[in-house]
Amino acid sequence: MTNYQDQLATLRESIKTNSTLKVKGGGTKTALSAAANLDLGGLSGVLEYDPQEYTLTALAGTPLKEIESLLLEHGQYMPFDPVLVDAGSTLGGAIASGLSGPGRYRYGGIRDFLLGIQFFAGTSKLHKGGAKVIKNASGFDLPKLMVGSLGRFGVLTEATLKVFPKPEVFTTMQLEVGSLGGALELVKKLATSSFELSCLDFSSEGKLFLRFGGLKEASQARLKRIQDFLGLESEVVTDAADNAFWQGAREFAFVPEGFDLVKIPLTLSKINALEPQLDTSYLRRYSVGGNVLYLALPQDANKIGLSSLLQEHKLSGLALTGSWASPYLGKPLDEVFAKRLLAVLDKDEKLN
Secondary structure, eight states, X not given: OOHHHHHHHHXXXXXXXXXXXXXXXSOOSHHHXXXXXXXXXXXXXXXXXXXXXXXXXXXTTOBHHHXXXXXXXXXXXXXXXXXXTTTTOBHHHHHHHTOOOTTHXXXXXXXXXXXXXXXXXXXXXXXXXXXXXXXXXXXXXXXXXXXXXXXXXXXXXXXEEEOEEXXXXXXXXXXXXXXXXXXXXXXXXXXXXXXXOSEEEEOTTSEEEEEEEEOHHHHHHXXXXXXXXXXXXXXXXXXXXXXXXXXXXXXXTTSOTTEEEXXXXXOHHHHHHHGGGSOTTOEEEEEGGGTEEEEEEETTSOHHHHHHHHHHXXXXXXXXXXXXXXXXXXXXXXXXXXXXXXXXXXXXXXXX
């Protein structure tokens, strides 16, 4: 057997012999990997990469940094903007957590780029789903099932992604609107415009961050059209400065030491009602055009109170870092479908 086959055999034995299992990849999302007893960090490596077909298959423990570097050599990238890449996040961790970065605004999240997977169910049976090529695949959509599942339905061993050509140049515009209300109005205006923005983030203080990519020769004319449309002064950065800014966004550089991080999916219509009720010590970053709130709160904050507040607004949250009784906050999950799946994939209830 190859080394990979040896690793699979060892992994299968661990699933058979352990009464409970909780998987850890790079350990970058501490609230999700706490008390893990199955480390997939050694299950690493790119199995197949076809730049001409824009597909890549890698083992679940492969660091995203390694994949990103390989793609860059061929002028390609992952448009869903994986987060915590520099911190050591892995491919399997990105899928299991369902986290995508600011680039999701235009291109969609990781679920939209996941073509195929291989995983062990709690029964220790190895399953495959999807395909390794960009085409329609028949059968149950197992790849989508794994996105955001936190390892409840199985232990990922490998995954296939579709990738894109990287734009020749990116340009970022930073605007000072002065208020959250003003920022929300501009976001709505941009959402109904014809501009194909790559990213659209904003802060609770009324700062807007717009990014677009494309051919270098067309970037100046495109910038001028957006500036005329907005009618506001903006700071413009490109190249290294642009990359550094969005790298900071993907690494959650706004979160200071001693703070925990929570992801809250929401809509623009929910923001005005939620904002006044958030503690003034909480730091906010609205991403994906206001469809995701990343909330940083002191480690000694009232976490039960935050969960109750989210439930009051019919919102859910996912704790990413820190110590929590449960990473799930706010509105309870609908478990009906999950329980049916688990009865098949994890009948002995091994997966945590």
